[in-house]
Amino acid sequence: xNKIYKSFCFFFIALILSISSASAKLNLFPNPxxxxxxxxxxxxGKKHKLTENxxxxxxxxxxSRTCGPCIGDMKHLQAFADKTKNKGxxxxxxxxxxxxxxxxxxxxxxxxIGAPNLESYTDPKSGFSHGMGIMVTxxxxxxxxxxxxxxxxxxxxxxxxxxxxxxLLKLKNDVYKTTKPTSK
Numbered sequence: 407x408n409k410i411y412k413s414f415c416f417f418f419i420a421l422i423l424s425i426s427s428a429s430a431k432l433n434l435f436p437n438p439x440x441x442x443x444x445x446x447x448x449x450x451g452k453k454h455k456l457t458e459n460x461x462x463x464x465x466x467x468x469x470s471r472t473c474g475p476c477i478g479d480m481k482h483l484q485a486f487a488d489k490t491k492n493k494g495x496x497x498x499x500x501x502x503x504x505x506x507x508x509x510x511x512x513x514x515x516x517x518x519i520g521a522p523n524l525e526s527y528t529d530p531k532s533g534f535s536h537g538m539g540i541m542v543t544x545x546x547x548x549x550x551x552x553x554x555x556x557x558x559x560x561x562x563x564x565x566x567x568x569x570x571x572x573x574l575l576k577l578k579n580d581v582y583k584t585t586k587p588t589s590k
Contacts, residue, residue: 430561434577438554444537446500446527449509454527457553462494463578464549468535471505471515475562476544481520485566486574488523495578496525500535503528550581 445453456466467483469476480499487497499521506512506528516522529535538547546559563570 430559430563432557432559434557435555438550438552438556441549441553441555442537444534446529446534447503448527455553456547456549456555459496459549459551459553461496462551462582463496463556463574465495465497465546465574466549467497467499467544467546468529468538468540469499469501469544471501473543477519479544479562479565480516480524482563482565482567484521484524486571489566489571490575493575493578494582495574498525498527500527500529502532502535503530548577556581 441456443455443457445455447453456464467476467479469479471477483497483499490497501512506515512526512528513522516524516526535543535545540547540558542560544560544562546563547555548557548559550556565571
């Protein structure tokens with residue numbers, strides 16, 4: 407798997423830099439990494455963790471409503487999520503709880519920026535993002551079906567570009583082939 411990651415890493419960095427308005431950085435790990443026991447929350451207040459992932463691959467985008475590149479990426483991320491939802495990739499977004507006065511405010515904002523159906527969570531006091539070592543938004547954390555971090559993408563990405571979609575589906579398939587399901 408190490409050779410696969412390295413070859414895809416080089417290709418993807420070149421691809422993202424050529425199609426993105428802002429530079430993006432892909433960091434695929436040679437071996438999946440342990441994810442700390444950190445939580446983010448649904449609208450109902452239910453606690454969730456990345457380690458609960460049951461999809462072949464989860465992409466969790468950490469963003470903020472004050473981040474211009476984040477907002478610009480949302481309609482593309484919505485299109486990516488729509489294209490990949492039945493192909494083993496789940497997409498969620500996590501924003502600081504302090505960004506929103508109410509749930510309705512967040513939902514209305516998501517509609518306004520063209521991403522009304524993204525699965526959205528909040529991060530009180532940025533405990534999740536800081537615990538994951540995320541200091542820049544947008545940052546996407548990629549998680550295997552075993553609940554391990556396989557990489558991160560930092561910066562703006564045109565998620566619905568066909569080359570990006572194809573690359574991430576291929577990456578998901580490669581990760582899927584090399585990881586064994588766990589009993590959850």
